[in-house]
Amino acid sequence: MRRAMLVLVILGALVVPAAAQAPGARTIILSTTTSTQDSGLLDVLVPLFEKQTGYTVKTISVGTGQALALAARGEADVALCHAPSLEKKYVADGKMHDRRLVMYNDFLLIGPESDPAKVRGEKSVVAALKKIAESGARFVSRGDKSGTHVLELSLWKAAGLTPAAPWYIESGQGMGATLGIANDRQAYTLSDRATMLAFSKRVDLKPMVEGDRRLLNIYSVMEVNPANGPRVNVAGGKAFADWILSPETQQVIKTFGVDTYGQPLFVPIAGKKDEDF
């Protein structure tokens, strides 16, 4: 028993300091989407921001739906999301303010080589979805209220369709896991280009429809209304929003991904408006 106590005491001496980590006043919480994290962009941007401003950033990567919901409760100080329709609703409700465009890339409709619904090369993504529904070919949806899911639902609505099982599969998971399921089930799915590129080694699905204006994937930064809850770091949130839109940061975004994928993953668009797209 004495030896056991000794082991515990040693273990304790090692581990107790972990618990003592005081939160600084210069800490901000950034609620954002999984794609900014999974693509590795935040791993580049956040340390830069911390170094240049002295803030500590806690990045919470969740689906856009949850990211906005957290910000609306005052649990975050700034949000970086990609669901314009949903974002505008939060701004209109006064939960978020100063929504500014940061960057964009695009979504693609991808599917199996065999292309059972014959949608390859279709110009309109809405027309392609109609064909998929008619043919009953499998389609995997994120089903998680993420920005990708919000866009997908708006496309089904535009097509005048209500997708349903058995051919419509809801994964309820992130983009990476959803790509894996779509690959396994030889199904169509909607993916952002960054994640698709990151998975190109493992996933054998081919681009079917791209370049449709509706497939534009626009990221915006928004600041949190301090009335949403106690302890919102207003200055910190604004500092991050201003920083990500600064010419230097926009230049970093512009070149991000070139060395890994041979092409940039995001196009910076600070200063542009929704109407420009």
Next chain:
Amino acid sequence: MDVLADGVRQAVALLARADAEVLGILWTSLEVSGTATLVALVLGIPAGVVLALTRFPGRTLVVSAVNTGMGLPPVVVGLFVTIVLWRSGPLGALEILYTPTAIVVAQAVIAAPIVTGITLAAVQNVPAKFRLQLVALGASRAQMVWVVLREARLPMLAAVMAGFGGVISEIGASMMVGGNIKGQTRTLTTAMVLETGKGNFDVAIALSILLLLLVFVINWALTAVQQRR
């Protein structure tokens, strides 16, 4: 299968060059889960002893609650701890959400019933006549408890292993209350989910091998103590 081979190779490589980020993650996991286990022991052992040696109305209900708690789903604990620690929650003023401390709190909640339950069973397994004999020989209550705990030391170490093994491998609570923040609250399990999400299956496999190794080494040390003659 080549993914698995790549993963094993990657794990060896990461360890061999003592990758700073991986070592940091390993350390965070060990610190957080070790602290949580300690907290659970401090709370769980006395609670288990009291439950084993006393009789009071409603005791069966409490013991049933402890036994249910042994299977407490980490994701449920994560959700409730998150809500309590929210800026708008009752303990929001502490501002510990998304810090290692928050993970310690959640994991201690998960491990405490496990320690309590196993302690309870271990102490009850010591024959009641043995306790009576101790008292008859003039042992004080504290001395009696100490000797009984000594008798129960084998299963008690099992409580440590079960508690630690349960929390170091859980993901739901760590993800929700920690936020998987790079360099701060990223643990082995949350890093594994992230790398899988990124499509880096080889890194995820490497991390899982590290996790298994870590748990094995700790259990080995504890087992060596337990089985010592």
